Each structure stands twice: as structure tokens, then as C-alpha cells.
Amino acid sequence: MLRAVALGCALLALVPVAAATLPPGFAPPVIPADNPQTPAKIALGQQLFFEGRLAADGKLACAGCHLPALAYSDGRSTPRGATGQVLPRNAPSLANVAWLPALGWxxxxxxxxxxxxxxxxxxxxPVEMGMSGRESQVLSMLRSDAGYxxxxxxxFAGQDQSITLDNMVRAIAAFERTLVSGRSGFDRYVFDDDRSGMSDTARRxxxxFYSPRTQCGECHSGINFSGPVRSVGHEEVTPVFGRSAIASADSGLMQESGAATDRGVFRVPSLRNVALTAPYMHDGSLPSLQAVIEFYDGGGHQRPVRPLGLSRSEKADIAAFLHSLTDAAFAAAP
Amino acid sequence: MNRLPSIICTTAVTAALLLSAAPARAVPDGPIADAKPVTAVAPEGAMAARLAYNVGYEVFEKTQLEEAASVGLTGAKAKAAQAKMLAGYREARERFDAAAKADPSVKEAWNLVGYTNRRLGDYEASLAAYEKALAINPTYSEAIEYRGEAYLALNRVDDAKTAYMTLFAGSRAHAAILLSAMRTWVIERRARPAGLAKADVDALAQWIEERASVAQQTASLSPDVVVVRRWD
Known part of the structure; x- marks a missing residue:
């Protein structure tokens, strides 16, 4: 008990997204013991996140597919990698990735x-940034840059050679853990009792959204609307995967597991800032929230989504609710 | 579990064990971690505090059981049970007070000084004790909840609502207890307004139902609720 408390305090001390600054309802995220959060590392990670010279074309930074103004998504159905290859899956938002129990689609x-x-x-x-085979070139670039x-x-004070690929990855991860979004209108209404956070329409x-009728909240549960999240004290959680309602050639989770039952199964994405992250679904095939609502209302392409029979005003209500999940300050942050 | 550990242990670990002891609780702790690191205490003070706390807790626990058993009694039996309950809480308060004075860093003792004072009708002393507990750990859910109930007794509705919102973000279980206490308050004030305007009571009743609805809808936001559903 004491150890857990002490560990929690240690984590909070090191995480700039500390408990005092975490949005209400967010428990401290789990930080790997071998990669503690420090301001210097986070600053470096941020610089690297926006660094185009890491990629094969010398231009495509992480931020090329994860734009802050779009809640760290990119506005395209599927991105194009540094070598020009069109990638098969939509670039997901990075909001609150520190809490996700599984990453990737x-x-x-x-x-x-x-x-x-x-x-x-x-x-x-596919090739995304294309660093494979160019490792020494990237390291040389970083080592010849006085700022880096x-x-x-x-x-990484105290290390003889601090510019390594491992440290580069650690720094970017530390930066990504600071991408916290929890101050939407929904949060203000639910956690601050601020009725101006959500309109009557959004409240309906x-x-x-959470009703047995639509069951949206069954999969899009948790503080990140993506299923249970990992946090200090809740380390062992099961991520939620679902069979996509979209008809697609992408075999999904089956690629990793080899199990036929995992064909077309994908991780449930977060709905935070969802109004900013169009187009939708793992393949970016639905262009707008309206299209997504219509899609599910119609039952999707395949089982098990059943037609919902929503009226026009009910669809507008759900759309208003989804818009209330936008955290304007998060999207406006540099 | 709610008692502090046996005093037959070395003084070196006494303070740590004392401070790690679980508080008296109506529900399990919420997900909020202690906000402040544990501070060292003098072994003598810690020992005395533990002894007083444990004796007080025994009385406290017995009194609570007797109180629960007395529900439904009427007439002289009810009166006798009430007197016995008050005597029990008085004795427990004395012990918890001694524990808190022996070691002022024991938030559990302050919390139960607050609780017993509240049950004995001394709300100002109750609030002062909760303040002490919360100064040690501002996220101590049980003390926030108990203090919310003290605010209700004093008709400090806005303060009680603030307490609820704090608990809602950190410990849904404690928030639900306070909401239940608010419902009881509404029933009591409708029966005996005690100078309160009907509109104010009705406004709280409406607020309670809205917040209950929000809590029910957003239950899955709490990390304690694990929803796993897979479409197969």
C-alpha cells in the first residue's frame, strides 16, 4: 500500500501532466520505469516529433500525419509515407495515448x-517514415546538429553517448505522453457541473450515446471513449477490439494473431476530439460524423451492428454530443 | 482491516504501519492516490495514537452495529438505543481525539473525530476535524464525503455540491454515498424546512436527479468500471 502510494507520488513528481494538472477524472498514466518523464526529455521529444529530417524524404515528420490542429490526426483517409507509398490505415489521433492499453489499429x-x-x-x-537502413544517416544528422x-x-544526462535511436524513441514517447485532452465541453459539464459545456441537444x-438502444458507450467506454484505460492502480486492463462494421480487405488483428476469428477486427478508437479527426474508421472511408451516424443507424456493412432506427433529431443530438468532445485548447496548443 | 495493526512490533515500523492502516470506511477507497508523501512521526506518539485509535475504533464499530440493529425500534426502546448510541459515539470521539492529539499526522483519526462530532451534532467541531484530515491528504475521499454530509446538516448546499463534484472525479463510490445523503436531506427538509425556501430544496432535488443521470450514463468513465465487449 505504502509502496504503491510512494510510486504514485514519484510518478506524479516526474510527469509534467501531474495529478495537479491532470484533467478531472484522469488517473495518473503508467510511465515505463526505464523512461521516466522529465522536462528536458519531453522538450527533446517534441522537437523530434516535428523533425522532418528523420524521414527518408527529409520532410515527413511524425507531425506530418499527426497534426496538432486536427487533434494529432491528419485529415486524410489514409496517409502517404515518406517514399510515396499510400498507407492502408487512417492516422489515428494521439490524444491521451499515454492511457491506451494497446496501440495501433x-x-x-x-x-x-x-x-x-x-x-x-x-x-x-508499409514504409511510413522509412528510417530502416538509414539509421546511421539519421544518427549522423543528429550528432552534427549542435542543438540536438x-x-x-x-x-539523458550521464550517458556517454546520449544520441542513440533508443533515446530518440524514448524522447518522442515522453512527449506523446504529454498529449492530454480532457477539457472539452463534455468534461466541463460532467466534471465541473458547468451546464454551458453542453447544450440541451448535446445532453440528449x-x-x-450511453443508452442500451444505441450501445455506443459499450465499446467507446472509459475516460478516453476507447474502452478501459491503463492508469496507476489499474495497470492490467483489456483493450477493446471490435469487428469493423466496414467491409474491407484489411484483415486487421488477424495479421498479428493469425486467428481467423480476428479477421476484420480492429481496436476501438477514441472519440475525444472526434469532430476534428475526420475522415473516420480504420480506412478513413467515412468522410464526416454525419456519415458515421448514418452508417451505424443503417446497421453498417455487416454484423453485428443492428439498425438503430434513429430519427433525424436524434441523429442531430448524437452529432452534437460528439462535437461536445472537442477540446479546443488541446487543438490550439502549439 | 479498519483497525490499526497490533502494537507488538518494532517502533521502527510502527509509524509506517500506522500510516498505511486503512481508514474506517463505508466503501473501498477510490482511485485517488495520496497527494502527500508520508511524514515521519515520533515513535511514542505513533504508539499512543495507535492504541487510542484502535480502542476508539472498537467502540465506534460496536456503536455502528448497535445503531443499525436499532432501526425500527419505537418508544422507550428507541429512546434507550438512542442514548446508548450517543454514549458510544462520545466515547469513540474521546479516543479518536486522543489519537489525533498524540499523532496529528493520522488523517484517519481526524476523520473519525469529524464523524463522531457530526453524529453528536457538533458540526463546527466536525468541520474543523475534517479540515485537519484533508490538510494531510486533500484527496481523502472518505473525509470529503463526510464533510459533505456535515455541510448538508448545516444547510450549506453549495458546499455539499462542490464536495460531490470533487468526489465524482476521484471516487464515484463516495460520490454516490453523498448523493444518497443529499436525497435524504431533501426528504427531511421537505418534511421540516427549518427556514429553507421550498424553491431551494426543489432546486437541489432537481440537481440531484440530473447528476444521478450523468453518473449513471458515464459510469464507464471511472477506471473502476471495466467494460469489455467484443463484437463476434
Missing amino acids: ASRTTVTLEQQMLVPLFGQH VQAFAQA GMAL
Whole structure:
């Protein structure tokens, strides 16, 4: 008990998104013991996140597919990688990734940001940033840049050679853990008792969203509307995966597990800031929230989504609720 | 579990064990972690505090059981049970007060000084004790909830609502207890307004129902609620 409390305090002391600054309802996220949060590391991670020279084309930064103004999504159905390859899946928002129990669209085994980052940086099928085979070139670039030399030295003080790929990944992960979004109109209404946070329409939409009739909140549960989240004291949670209602050639989770039952199964995405993250679904095939609501109202392309029979005004209510999940300050942050 | 551990242990671990002891609680702790690190206490004070707390807790627990058993009694039996209950809380208060004075860092003792004072009708002393508990740990859900009930007894409705919202973000279980106490308050004030305007009571009743609805709808936001559903 004492150890848990002490650990919690230690985490809070190191995480700039500390309890005092976490939005109401958010428990402290789990931080890997070998990658504690420090201001210097986070600052370096932010710089690297926006660094185009990491990619094969010298231009495509992480931020190229995760734009802050779009809640760290990119506004396209599917992004294009640094070598020009069109990627098969939509770029997901990074809001509150620190709390996700599984990362990526279709992986149960990718459970830390440090693991996940290897996919866009070094993945070859498909090529995203295309760093594989260019590792020494990237390291040389960083080591010849006085700003990075100083930033790495500060972030990883005490290491003889602080500019390493591992440290680069650690720094970006530390930055991503600071992408906290929990001050939407919904949050102000639910946690601050501020009725101006949600209109009557949005409140009706919330009731529908969480109702047995639509069951939206069954999968989009938790503080991140993506299923249970990992936090201090709640480390062992099961991420929610669902069979996509979209007809698609993408085999989804089956690619990782090999199990036929996982064909077309994807992780349930967060709905925070969802009004900013169009287009939707794992393949970006639905262009607007209206289209998503119509899609589910009609029962989707395939089981098990059943037609909902929503009236026009009920659809508007749900749309208003989804808009209330926008955290304007988060999207406006530099 | 609610008692502090046996005093047959070394003084070196006494303080740690004392401070790690679970508080008296109506529901399990919420997800909020202690906000302040544990501070060292003098072994003598810690020992005396533990002894007083444990004796007080025994009386407290017995009194609560007797109180629960007395529900439904009428006439002289009810009167006798009431007198016995008050005597029990007085004795428990004395012990918890001694514990808190022996070691002022024990938030559990302050919390129960607050509780017993509240049950004995001394609301100002009750609030002062909860303040002490919450100064040690501002996120101590049980003390926030108990203090909310003290605010209700004093008709400080806005303060009680603030307490509810604090609990709602950190401990849904404690928030639900306070909301239930608010409902009881509304029933009591409708029966005996005690100078309160009907409109004010009705406004709180409306607020309670809205917040209950929000709590029910958003139950899955709490990390304690695990919803796992897979479409197969």
C-alpha cells in the first residue's frame, strides 16, 4: 500500500501532466520505469516529433500525419509515407495515448509507445517514415546538429553517448505522453457541473450515446471513449477490439494473431476530439460524423451492428454530443 | 482491516504501519492516490495514537452495529438505543481525539473525530476535524464525503455540491454515498424546512436527479468500471 502510494507520488513528481494538472477524472498514466518523464526529455521529444529530417524524404515528420490542429490526426483517409507509398490505415489521433492499453489499429502486443514508435519509424510493410537502413544517416544528422547534441545531453544526462535511436524513441514517447485532452465541453459539464459545456441537444445525445438502444458507450467506454484505460492502480486492463462494421480487405488483428476469428477486427478508437479527426474508421472511408451516424443507424456493412432506427433529431443530438468532445485548447496548443 | 495493526512490533515500523492502516470506511477507497508523501512521526506518539485509535475504533464499530440493529425500534426502546448510541459515539470521539492529539499526522483519526462530532451534532467541531484530515491528504475521499454530509446538516448546499463534484472525479463510490445523503436531506427538509425556501430544496432535488443521470450514463468513465465487449 505504502509502496504503491510512494510510486504514485514519484510518478506524479516526474510527469509534467501531474495529478495537479491532470484533467478531472484522469488517473495518473503508467510511465515505463526505464523512461521516466522529465522536462528536458519531453522538450527533446517534441522537437523530434516535428523533425522532418528523420524521414527518408527529409520532410515527413511524425507531425506530418499527426497534426496538432486536427487533434494529432491528419485529415486524410489514409496517409502517404515518406517514399510515396499510400498507407492502408487512417492516422489515428494521439490524444491521451499515454492511457491506451494497446496501440495501433490492430495489435494486442504493442502496449507501449516505445514499442509502437518502431512501426512508423522503421516499418517496411508499409514504409511510413522509412528510417530502416538509414539509421546511421539519421544518427549522423543528429550528432552534427549542435542543438540536438545539447538537447540529448540534457535529456539523458550521464550517458556517454546520449544520441542513440533508443533515446530518440524514448524522447518522442515522453512527449506523446504529454498529449492530454480532457477539457472539452463534455468534461466541463460532467466534471465541473458547468451546464454551458453542453447544450440541451448535446445532453440528449449523451443520453442516447450511453443508452442500451444505441450501445455506443459499450465499446467507446472509459475516460478516453476507447474502452478501459491503463492508469496507476489499474495497470492490467483489456483493450477493446471490435469487428469493423466496414467491409474491407484489411484483415486487421488477424495479421498479428493469425486467428481467423480476428479477421476484420480492429481496436476501438477514441472519440475525444472526434469532430476534428475526420475522415473516420480504420480506412478513413467515412468522410464526416454525419456519415458515421448514418452508417451505424443503417446497421453498417455487416454484423453485428443492428439498425438503430434513429430519427433525424436524434441523429442531430448524437452529432452534437460528439462535437461536445472537442477540446479546443488541446487543438490550439502549439 | 479498519483497525490499526497490533502494537507488538518494532517502533521502527510502527509509524509506517500506522500510516498505511486503512481508514474506517463505508466503501473501498477510490482511485485517488495520496497527494502527500508520508511524514515521519515520533515513535511514542505513533504508539499512543495507535492504541487510542484502535480502542476508539472498537467502540465506534460496536456503536455502528448497535445503531443499525436499532432501526425500527419505537418508544422507550428507541429512546434507550438512542442514548446508548450517543454514549458510544462520545466515547469513540474521546479516543479518536486522543489519537489525533498524540499523532496529528493520522488523517484517519481526524476523520473519525469529524464523524463522531457530526453524529453528536457538533458540526463546527466536525468541520474543523475534517479540515485537519484533508490538510494531510486533500484527496481523502472518505473525509470529503463526510464533510459533505456535515455541510448538508448545516444547510450549506453549495458546499455539499462542490464536495460531490470533487468526489465524482476521484471516487464515484463516495460520490454516490453523498448523493444518497443529499436525497435524504431533501426528504427531511421537505418534511421540516427549518427556514429553507421550498424553491431551494426543489432546486437541489432537481440537481440531484440530473447528476444521478450523468453518473449513471458515464459510469464507464471511472477506471473502476471495466467494460469489455467484443463484437463476434
